Amino acid sequence: MSRALAEVLLLGVVGAVVGVHVALRRLAFVTEAVQHTVFPGIAVAYAAGWPLLPGAAAAAALTVALLVGLTSGRRRVDVDSALALSIASFFAVGVVVVSRRSGYASDLGTLLFGRILDVGRAEVVETAVIGGLCLLVLGLAHKELVLLALDRTQAAALGLPVVALDALLYAVTAATVVVAVRAIGTVLVVAFIVTPAATGRLLTRSIGGAMAAAAGVAAVLGWIGLSASYEASVHHDVRLAAGATVVVAYTAGFALAGAGRLVLGRLRTGRRPA
């Protein structure tokens, strides 16, 4: 239980900081796509009895390479279509691989929703190391990434390596998805990256402030969600999936912040916002 809590807190904080960058660049769909495209990597590793992390990482790297290749350069493909295509094909490969095994349904359930209550000490350490690296990279390239997000033309004019920075952000996002996938599963990871970050941006306007707020919100709500799931399972005999309960807590937090924001805005202007 304490390991699960540590994992939720780590993932929450890393996801929140990465998420603010994702929100600035409107990359929510990329995150969604990567969480589905890592699935075949995990499925193959699982079927072959290899550790899951390298499998997921390989699939994520392939996705990022495809994405950078398709969306940079002169003959650009519509990004949304490229992502839909890669989700459809990658995820289908994963389903096909898993369906060859017996015990298909429960295996699929594990891979899709993760087993946060089963994480081991080594996995928490891996999460801490990879998450720490992601934060370090984002911290070092903070100024450049923010400029690129807000004013792409000027960033290019200043001689920043635009494509390389794009690739860097994709890679950090993908790495976060990969470490989170084991615990949260391949469907709900997007909530760890998108939801607390959006909540943070509702609470404050500055980018650094939004990161801090998002990390705080993610930590508190992660703890609440995990405790609620634990409490319900142990004392009330209602099994609530742990990862999903945390995501519901995140979403409730966002809804509260959004409602508060709307009410405040209405009070301030004294009438309905246009």
Next chain:
Amino acid sequence: MSALVDAFGQHFFRLALVEAVLVGVVAGVVGVHVLLRRLPFFVVAMSHATFPGVVVGSLLGVSLFAGGAAVGVAVALVIVALGALRQVDDSSAVGIVLAGSFAVGVVVLSAQPGASKDLSAFLVGSIVTVSPADLVTTAVVGAALVAVVAAFHKELVLGAFDPGGLGALGYPVRRLDTLVLVVVTVALVVCVPAVGTLLAVALLTVPALAARRWTDRVGPMTVLAGVFGAASGVAGLCLSAVFDIAAGGSIALTATALFLVSAAATGGGRRGGRA
């Protein structure tokens, strides 16, 4: 091959084939509008967000279609409402709502015993268990969707390319936009029994993408997308019988293969490259 011959002898397999053709045609036709309006992310979101409706529908014993469609419409309204918050961009709004809604579905389902098996059926579909009643539902709803798309063809296409022009001509732009979202959501729910919630996005985007490689004209593209959708369904189902793999996955992969062949045959990224 003998596995395939055996399969054709089975009643359930023939039913599944009919379902695959119906779903393929409907998804292909509607998919063209998904591409024209750049709605792939909306489709992915909906495929997740309708999940609690499907779960609750199945727990209460009411129609999965009704449950999924009801939640789908509610979620679409929430996404539109979130547009009022300046700090939240559209893509974040879609992401938050899809994950939150899906999580609710998982939590509700996890409280039921024997959850994981049902869950897989929802997620990747179970086309071979389709019943004659399901076929009738799919046929009726699908025919209605195709009729709507055909009836409003001119307005929908103009709205996709030039919403300003459509408004200037006096058409109700917002109502037509909502109509597209409703049509897409219902088409998605129709696909669920065949390929599951997660792979429905494959049928709603990939056949249309493949069709767009061959023509820029919307009418022929729509016909071709319907044909590609049906072909993916049939070929995918046969492959799944031969190799004993999940039908939803093999249908999606067949569609992808069709796209790759189309892309190769029409020469790289020339056509529709910037669309």
